[in-house]
Amino acid sequence: MALFEIKNLSFAYPTGKGRNVLENIDLQIEQGQYITICGKSGSGKTTLLRHLKSVLTPHGNRTGVIYFHGQPLEDISLREQSSRIGYVMQNPDSQIVTDKVWHELAFGLESLGENQKTIRTRVAEMASYFGIQGWFHKNVAELSGGQKQLLNLASIMAMQPDTLILDEPTSQLDPIAAADFLNTVRKINLELGTTILITEHRLEDIFHASDRVVVMEQGRIVADDTPKATGAFLKEAGSEMFAAMPSPMQIFYGVNEEKVIPEDCPLTVREGRNWLSKSFPDGKPVKSRLEEDTDLAEIAKPALLMKEVWFRYEKDAPDVLKGVTFAAAEGELSAIVGGNGTGKSTALKTICNICRPYRGRVYLHGKRVDQYKRGELFKHNLVMLPQDPQSLFVKKTVREELEEMVSAKASSDDNASPIDEIVDLCEIRPLLDSHPYDLSGGEQQRTALAKVLLTDPKVLLLDEPTKGLDNFFKLKLAKILRALKERGVTIIMVSHDVEFCARYADRVSMFFDGGIITTNTPRRFFSQNSFYTTAANRMSRHVFDNAITNEDVIELCLENENHEQ
Amino acid sequence: MNSNKRTTLIEILIIIILIPVVLLISWKVGDRQYYLTSVIVMILIMIPFFLRFERRSPSARELVTIAVMAAIATVARAAFVMVPHFSPMSGVVMIAGIALGPEAGFVIGALTAFASNFVFGQGPWTPWQMFIYGLAGFIAALLAKKGIMSEKHRIRTALIGGLLILCVIGPLLDTATLFLESMMVNNLSAKAIYLSGLPVNAIHGAVTCVTLFVLCKPIKEKLDRIKIKYGMMEGSNKNHEI
């Protein structure tokens, strides 16, 4: 008997004007499977997942039935559901209820009214399995984002569920914490046989581990098969979703335009390397380099210049910035990459003069930032988009958010036009009357971007702009950034997102231990790294010298093929 | 129903029997135990509020909303570090009362006082503050029920809130000081304490007035929005069927 059996499920929100968010969904989930559900934002993934647990099921018009172990889900008591079906949500912070780690682990068991002894044993078990002993007595406020999400997972596992539903669990985590988290989920699946249903943007990390991949588009299931077969199907159908598939798969199908056997398709970097090696049996290919970029010229008149900037938060605290020297060329997109807690965000704050360096200077267009008059710095000069776009939302509608900026500038002559232009640039016209918190992550970000752009900046700072965005929103963002560059805006971006930087940045700098270690063009930068680089580069570096994006690898492969013929 | 009756019985018991008994004992013992007596009376008054809250077994959403509002009232001061003496706590508590009703208003006020003392340190003032801030939320909510305070009449609401602080809440806080610090509670010491408290209360009242004027409407709207959102998830709801 299937664990879950969804039969002909359709659903519409009461405000949805009759549009179905889910349309005739049929899905069977077997015990112990690892199932990945993917689809664009708004394809109905979350709505579908929420239907698998009665307390989370949204209100609306629903037809169809969901069976859990052969019984209709609504006939199963909430008590049984709460322990047997675990649900991990996106935001690590808001899911935590209590102030202590140990109390959070016990929360679910307390709700079920378990006795002291049972709770004690289970909590001890969970803390040991998840490696939480070290921070068992801590306040949750002291934990990092990754630890918080792990705690959420552990406190759900303490109730011993046989199904674990995860709704984009790593979208708010940095890549290292995300990989750790997904490995733990994988471990739970392998060692405990817990059924996993997961939606994710980072398909690279979970695709190969999945038994099945379900693809949703506009509320329908369009594909439901093994990862390899799903990939083949998406390619065949010319689906937009194919762009979200792991790099090795995209390269494989990019090279082999004609019919190929889906079974040969590589899913991981390791498989991709082997596949490339087989393509070039006699060692090095004929052409192994793409045309080199010209050397980075010394920037003559930098839009922004940081000169040996030192900073610490308190007199006795350790230094966060240790002599940062950095220049950004006018009209370019400079990316700063590097791990968590290396001081990247602090560097942006010193540019904004919120954190004042105790040694060193920051110049904006040749003038020291601390010499700009009050308010002048952020008017037509410099602006920063914060990591969390929600930090900028104060009002009830997107329109009011934007108007706040214009009235603050108190420019009496035609208020409407700057807003209009920015609204079109950021593609948020249809959202103007929505509440900012009703928007999806990508829409919120474009709204926040529109808000900051209303100051008409010459230099735009972005703090982790791709965090939590799916591929389609990243593409939109890239398009906006390109348009801004064309207008001469200088963009400085701090990011973990190696793939995004490789594709769109003009120069990339590595930030480590409070300073900039190297700066180079993306091609040189990433082809010189061997760990901190793109999947395409890791997969191809043994045959090609400097291919860093999927397109690079495909191009080189095809050129070599032509040579052979 | 039954447990409601029992709660009511306990309330009556406390108000008619226990409080007078405490006052009587205190009077008999003499020794001018104003502080201790007043704290016991306050705890006795708070018990029915808390009992009612417990008996109702509030839902997760209600608990979360109350916790969020109390936590906001606790941290709101930090948004005004640049403005000396500007503490919007009473104002936020009153707004919470206006939006969520008398019982929630009392609980939010009392817990805000208690929780902020976890940050600044508990002291003999804790029970008094819990009671007084609870009262602030409670009175605002009662006035809102009568339609006297509401986000629709911003000026009126702000003025009444300011007066409430100046005439009731502020003097009550001064009384706590009086009972705590002086043994000689007489006309003279009372006058000294209340007069010296007047400027502080005037500022407190003005700050509350401004807070209510600016924040009452937006916070009420945000809370209403959350109610609608919860309603959407709940299944049965009036807000949405319209």
Added chain:
Amino acid sequence: MRRDSFSEYHPGITFTFFIAAIVFGMCFIHPAFWISSVVLSTAYVVSIRGRRAAKILLILLILFLAVSLLNPMFTADGEHVLFLLPWGRPYTMEALCYGLAAGGMFVTVLLWFAAYNEVMSSDKFLFLFGRLMPSLSLVLTMILRLVPSFQRKMAQIVGARKCIGMVGDVDRKSRINAGMAVTAALTSWALEGGIITADSMQSRGFGVGKRSAFAVYRLENRDVILLGVMILLILVVLLCAFHGGMKTAYIPKIELAGTDVPYMITGMIAYVLFMAIPTALNIVETVRWHYLKSKI
């Protein structure tokens, strides 16, 4: 914080101790009693905080002087006039003694609270009241969890607004407006986050039945013994108080229960023993460890 062995006992014991010590401290105005209370509460605060106690003690000394010296101004009663105040009221010896007692009691209560704040962490309090008031203590736990997270978010909002030039200017009005905008932004964020928290609670079974309360504290043998000793001492103190062992009058004439009253002596001994418990435990512990170390 130094290691405090008293705080390692069961929270019930800690709480009982502080309630009794604070209530007694407020009630006993007999000089022998309030002075010993001030001495022992100071000793305990010093034993927990070490050098860090100096600042508190200095502040409390000033408070003590202020309360003791100001209080007598509000009464003219008493037999021995020390001097006349500028506005003609007499400042009497009896009133001064009374004032000192008032100051001492005030300070001792604050000292006990200073120790309480170090020893009774929020989990201990919640553990004690969690069963009695499950909903309220859960709300309190949530508030304690939200406060640091809101503080962090508020700093983020302020920073984000600064970086788009939305700062309050120098004048008070715009600063207040800026603060209001930050509070409004925080409220939106907090309430939306609350929806997720509520979902997460329900998803983990909140509301399906009666909750139990998990605790990391256990009642051990030594706790029971200490509790017995404490209750015994409390009863002795109460009994003596009931029989007039702490009888005191300052105004208009100083009349004290003297050493010739057996209830005074017994009450005094029991009171001192009671208040010395935490400090004594700390000393015993230190000695024991020195001993154990020297044996190695």
